[in-house]
Amino acid sequence: MIRIERRLTEARWLLVAVPVGSLIGAVILSSVILLATGHDPLGTWQRLLDRGFLSEGALSATLVQATPLLLTGLAAAAAFRMQTWNIGAEGQLYLGAVGASGAGIALGSQPAALVIPAMVLAGLVTGAAWAAIPGVLRAVFRTNEIITSLMLNYVAGLLITYLIFDSQSYWRELSTFTSRVFPQGKYLSAAAGWPSVQIAGIAIPFGFLLGMVAAASLWLLYRSTRFGFEARVIGDSRAAAHYAGIRTRRKIVAVMALSGAFAGLGGAAEIGDFRHVLDPRGLQQASFGYAGIVVAALARLNPFAVILVAVLLGGLSNGGFSLQGADFPAGLVGTLQGLILFCALAGELLVRYRVRVQRPRRSPVHPADVATVRPA
Amino acid sequence: MRGITKRFPGVVANEQVDFEALQGEIHALLGENGAGKSTLSNILTGLYRPDEGEILVNGQPVAFRSPRDAIAAGIGMVHQHFRLAASFTVAENLVLGHRDAADRGFLLEPSVIEGRVTELARRYRMPVDPGARVWQLSVGEQQRVEVLKTLYRGARILILDEPTSLLTPQESENLFETLRLMAAEGRTVIFISHKLEEVMAVSRRVTVLRRGKVIGTVPTTETNPRELARMMVGRDVVFTQKKQGPARAEREVILDLLGVSALGDLGTFALRDVSLTVHAGEIVGVAGVAGNGQRELAEVITGMRRPTAGSVVVAGRPVRPGDPLTAIRRGVSHVPEDRMGTGVAPSLSIADNLVLKAYRRAPISTQGFLHAGRIRTNAIELMRRFNIAAPGPQTPTRLLSGGNVQKVLLARELSSRPRILVAASPTRGLDVAATDSVRALLLEAAAAGVGILLISEDLDEILALADRVAVLYRGHIMGVVERQNARVEELGLMMAGAA
Numbered sequence: 079m080i081r082i083e084r085r086l087t088e089a090r091w092l093l094v095a096v097p098v099g100s101l102i103g104a105v106i107l108s109s110v111i112l113l114a115t116g117h118d119p120l121g122t123w124q125r126l127l128d129r130g131f132l133s134e135g136a137l138s139a140t141l142v143q144a145t146p147l148l149l150t151g152l153a154a155a156a157a158f159r160m161q162t163w164n165i166g167a168e169g170q171l172y173l174g175a176v177g178a179s180g181a182g183i184a185l186g187s188q189p190a191a192l193v194i195p196a197m198v199l200a201g202l203v204t205g206a207a208w209a210a211i212p213g214v215l216r217a218v219f220r221t222n223e224i225i226t227s228l229m230l231n232y233v234a235g236l237l238i239t240y241l242i243f244d245s246q247s248y249w250r251e252l253s254t255f256t257s258r259v260f261p262q263g264k265y266l267s268a269a270a271g272w273p274s275v276q277i278a279g280i281a282i283p284f285g286f287l288l289g290m291v292a293a294a295s296l297w298l299l300y301r302s303t304r305f306g307f308e309a310r311v312i313g314d315s316r317a318a319a320h321y322a323g324i325r326t327r328r329k330i331v332a333v334m335a336l337s338g339a340f341a342g343l344g345g346a347a348e349i350g351d352f353r354h355v356l357d358p359r360g361l362q363q364a365s366f367g368y369a370g371i372v373v374a375a376l377a378r379l380n381p382f383a384v385i386l387v388a389v390l391l392g393g394l395s396n397g398g399f400s401l402q403g404a405d406f407p408a409g410l411v412g413t414l415q416g417l418i419l420f421c422a423l424a425g426e427l428l429v430r431y432r433v434r435v436q437r438p439r440r441s442p443v444h445p446a447d448v449a450t451v452r453p454a
Numbered sequence: 455m456r457g458i459t460k461r462f463p464g465v466v467a468n469e470q471v472d473f474e475a476l477q478g479e480i481h482a483l484l485g486e487n488g489a490g491k492s493t494l495s496n497i498l499t500g501l502y503r504p505d506e507g508e509i510l511v512n513g514q515p516v517a518f519r520s521p522r523d524a525i526a527a528g529i530g531m532v533h534q535h536f537r538l539a540a541s542f543t544v545a546e547n548l549v550l551g552h553r554d555a556a557d558r559g560f561l562l563e564p565s566v567i568e569g570r571v572t573e574l575a576r577r578y579r580m581p582v583d584p585g586a587r588v589w590q591l592s593v594g595e596q597q598r599v600e601v602l603k604t605l606y607r608g609a610r611i612l613i614l615d616e617p618t619s620l621l622t623p624q625e626s627e628n629l630f631e632t633l634r635l636m637a638a639e640g641r642t643v644i645f646i647s648h649k650l651e652e653v654m655a656v657s658r659r660v661t662v663l664r665r666g667k668v669i670g671t672v673p674t675t676e677t678n679p680r681e682l683a684r685m686m687v688g689r690d691v692v693f694t695q696k697k698q699g700p701a702r703a704e705r706e707v708i709l710d711l712l713g714v715s716a717l718g719d720l721g722t723f724a725l726r727d728v729s730l731t732v733h734a735g736e737i738v739g740v741a742g743v744a745g746n747g748q749r750e751l752a753e754v755i756t757g758m759r760r761p762t763a764g765s766v767v768v769a770g771r772p773v774r775p776g777d778p779l780t781a782i783r784r785g786v787s788h789v790p791e792d793r794m795g796t797g798v799a800p801s802l803s804i805a806d807n808l809v810l811k812a813y814r815r816a817p818i819s820t821q822g823f824l825h826a827g828r829i830r831t832n833a834i835e836l837m838r839r840f841n842i843a844a845p846g847p848q849t850p851t852r853l854l855s856g857g858n859v860q861k862v863l864l865a866r867e868l869s870s871r872p873r874i875l876v877a878a879s880p881t882r883g884l885d886v887a888a889t890d891s892v893r894a895l896l897l898e899a900a901a902a903g904v905g906i907l908l909i910s911e912d913l914d915e916i917l918a919l920a921d922r923v924a925v926l927y928r929g930h931i932m933g934v935v936e937r938q939n940a941r942v943e944e945l946g947l948m949m950a951g952a953a
Contacts, residue, residue, distance in 0.1 A: 302823055302824050302826060303822055303823055303824065304813060304814065304819050304822050304823070304824060305822065307806070307813050307819075307824055310799075310802060310806070311799045311802065311806075311810065314799035314800060314801045314802055315795050315796070315799045315800065317792070317795055317796040318795065318796055318797070318798060318799040318810070319799075320758060320778060320796075321756075321758060321778060321788065321790060321796050321797065322778070322782075322810045322811050323757075323777075323778040323779030323781075323782045323811065325779070
C-alpha cells in the first residue's frame with residue numbers, strides 16, 4: 079500500500095536534493111522524447127547548455143532574457159508572500175513598458191542621466207497604478223484579485239495593441255510612409271538606451287542590476303521592517319492581523335502596488351535594455367508576466383532564489399532560440415522547456431510530502447486499497 | 455476492543471487499548487483532551503482503521519471498512535459537532551442516508567416516518583417536532599435529533615462525545631434521564647467526557663485514558679472524583695480558587711458598556727442592549743450556553759466588531775467603534791476564543807507572535823525597522839517568565855501544544871500592562887496542568903489591578919474565579935449576581951432564558 083504523508087519537518091538537505099533530482103528526471107524524460115523524434119539527446123543538451131550559458135556572449139544574452147523574468151518573479155513573490163494573488167504581472171509589465179517608452183520619447187533629446195531615471199520611474203509608477211486597480215477592488219469590494227488582475231492582463235494587451243495598431247497615438251511612428259502603412263512604435267533615441275556593465279567579460283544589463291537591487295530590497299522589506307512584519311502576519315492569518323490592529327485593507331492596496339511596480343520596472347527594462355520601442359506583438363509573445371509566477375514558485379518566494387531561477391530560465395529560453403531550425407521545430411523546444419518546468423514543480427511535492435510504501439500487515443482489519451492523503 | 459493501537463505521523467494516539475462495555479451499561483470514557491478518546495471512538499465507528507488490535511461486537515470479531523459497516527453492526531455515534539442538514543426537517547434528517555422498510559423505492563413517506571419519530575421521541579422522553587426544520591431548533595433540541603437518529607437506525611451501542619458541552623445544567627439532566635432509559639432496555643451507552651461530576655452522576659463504570667493508554671476501569675460506586683482526577687492526570691489535582699475579592703466600591707470603573715447592540719455574522723442581532731461594568735482588579739464572569747453572543751461581546755469590546763448602538767468606555771474614555779488599534783492603545787487586551795488563527799499567527803515564530811501588538815513601538819521597532827535582537831530577548835524573557843515550553847523562540851507557534859499557545863497569548867497580552875483583559879474560554883481544550891496555570895495567571899493579573907471579563911461556557915470555571923457573574927442569553931444580559939450569592943440552579947435557569 080502506498081501512502082502519501084505530509085512531512086512533519088521539511089528536511090534541509092531535501093531543498094537541494096529535490097531540485098537536482100527533478101532536473102535529472104527532466105533530462106531523462108526529454109531524452110526519451112528526443113530519441114523518439116530522431117534527435118541526438120547528448121548533442122541537443124550540449125547545444126542548449128552552450129548557447130544558453132557557455133559560449134561567447136551567451137550569458138549576456140541570457141541576462142537580457144532573465145531581466146524581465148527576474149522582475150516579474152519578484153512581483154509574484156512580493157504579493158504571494160502575503161497570500162495576495164496578483165496574477166496580473168503580465169499586464170502590469172505592458173503598462174510599465176508604455177510608461178517607460180512614453181517617458182523615453184518625451185525626453186528623447188535630453189541626456190541619458192535624465193532620460194533613464196525618468197523611464198525607471200515611469201515604469202514603476204504605471205505598473206503600480208495598474209496593479210492598484212485590483213488592489214482597491216479587493217480592499218473595498220472584496221472582489222477576488224485573481225480574477226480582476228488576470229482580466230486586466232487582457233485589457234492591457236488590447237491597450238498596447240490599440241496604441242500602435244489602431245490609433246495615431248503618441249507612441250506610434252507616423253513620420254514615414256511605410257510606418258503609416260505598416261504600423262510600428264517610435265524608436266527611442268540613443269540616450270534612452272540603457273547601459274550595460276562589463277564584469278569579467280559579461281555584459282550585465284542595467285535592468286538586471288536594478289532587479290538585483292529590487293530583490294535585496296524585497297528581502298529586507300519582509301525581513302526587518304514594520305511593513306514586512308504586517309504583511310507576514312496578514313499572509314499567515316487575516317484574522318490574526320485584524321485582531322492585532324493591522325489595517326489590512328490599506329496593506330492589500332500597498333502590496334499590490336509594490337508588486338505591480340516590480341512588474342512595471344520589468345516592462346521598462348525590456349524597453350530600455352532590449353527593444354527600444356513599444357512592440358505589442360513582441361511583448362505579448364514573450365509572456366514574461368506568467369513566466370514570473372513559475373519563477374517565484376520555483377524560488378519558493380525567496381527573492382535571492384528568484385535571481386537564480388530567472389537566470390536559469392532565461393538561459394533555457396535563450397538556448398532554446400538557437401536550437402530552433404529546419405530540423406528542430408519550435409514545438410519541440412517548447413516541449414523540452416515544459417518538461418523541465420513540470421519536473422521542477424512536481425519535485426516540490428516531495429519536499430513537503432513523503433511517499434511511504436507499506437507491506438500489508440496481518441491483522442483482522444482489511445488493508446486499505448487506496449492511497450490516502452492525510453495532512454498532519 | 456482488544457489491543458487497539460493507532461498511530462498518526464508523530465504521535466501514537468492509542469496504544470494497546472483494551473476496552474469493553476457490557477449490554478445495558480452506561481460506560482464512561484474519561485480523559486483529558488488529547489488522551490485518545492476521540493480516536494478510540496472514531497475507530498469504533500469505522501472512521502479510522504486501527505493499526506493493530508481487534509474489535510468484537512457480541513463476541514464476534516468485526517472489521518469496519520467504513521462508518522456504514524459500523525452502523526450496520528448497531529453502533530451509533532452522537533458527535534460533539536452535530537452532523538445534521540440544517541435546511542431539512544427532523545424526520546428527513548433521520549432517514550438521510552438510511553434505507554429500510556419505510557422507504558418504498560424512490561419516494562419518501564413523510565407521514566410514516568414522522569409517526570415513527572414521534573413514537574421514538576415519546577418513548578425516550580425527548581420531545582421534538584418531527585416536521586420542524588433543524589435550523590429552527592435550539593442546540594439542545596438538535597442534540598435530541600442526533601440521539602434519535604442513532605436510535606432510528608437501530609443502534610444497540612451509542613457513543614456520545616462530550617454531549618453536555620453545549621447544554622445548560624437542566625438540559626444535561628434531561629439527557630442523562632434519557633440515557634438511563636436506554637440502558638434500562640438493554641442498550642449500551644458509551645459516554646465520553648472530561649467532566650468528573652457528570653461521569654459520577656450517570657455512569658456505572660469508568661475507563662480512564664491517559665496519553666493513549668488505558669489507566670484502568672473502575673465501577674463508579676467504588677470510586678470518587680478525587681481518585682478519578684488522579685487517574686486522569688497522573689497526580690493530585692487542586693484547582694486554584696479565587697480568594698475574597700477587593701472592595702469594589704473603592705475601585706475605578708475600568709470597563710463600561712452602555713446599551714451595546716451588535717449584529718452577528720449572519721446579520722441578525724447577536725447582542726441586544728448590553729450594559730455591564732468591570733472594575734479594576736475585578737473578575738466578571740460571563741456565563742451562557744455557546745452561541746448566545748459571547749464572541750460578539752468580546753469582539754465589540756476589543757474593537758473587532760462595530761456595534762450598531764451603544765458605547766464602550768475604557769477607563770473613562772470611549773473607544774472608537776470597530777477599530778482594534780485604538781482599543782489596543784487604550785489598554786484593552788484580548789485572549790480570543792479562537793487561539794490558533796486569531797490569537798496567534800500560526801506559522802510565525804513564537805518570538806514574532808510575542809510582539810504581534812508591540813512591534814509598532816520602540817524598543818521593538820524604530821523608524822519603521824524591526825530590531826531582531828530585541829524581539830529575541832523579549833521572547834526569551836517572556837518564555838522564561840511564563841514557562842513556555844518550546845525548543846526556542848524561532849519555533850513556529852503552530853507546533854506548540856494548546857497550553858503553550860495559550861501561554862504565548864497570555865504572555866503577550868499581560869506583558870503589555872493592560873487596563874482590561876477580555877478572556878474568552880481561556881482554558882478550553884487545555885489539560886489540567888495548563889488550565890491551572892492559566893487560571894493562576896488570570897488571578898495574578900486581577901490582583902495587580904487588571905479588570906478581567908472572563909467569558910466562559912464552563913460554569914465551574916466562572917464560579918471558581920469570578921467576583922460577579924453575568925448570564926448571557928440570546929444577546930441579553932439576563933442578570934448579574936455576586937459570586938457568593940450565585941446558585942448553579944438559578945444560573946442554569948438564566949442560561950436557558952427563564953428568569
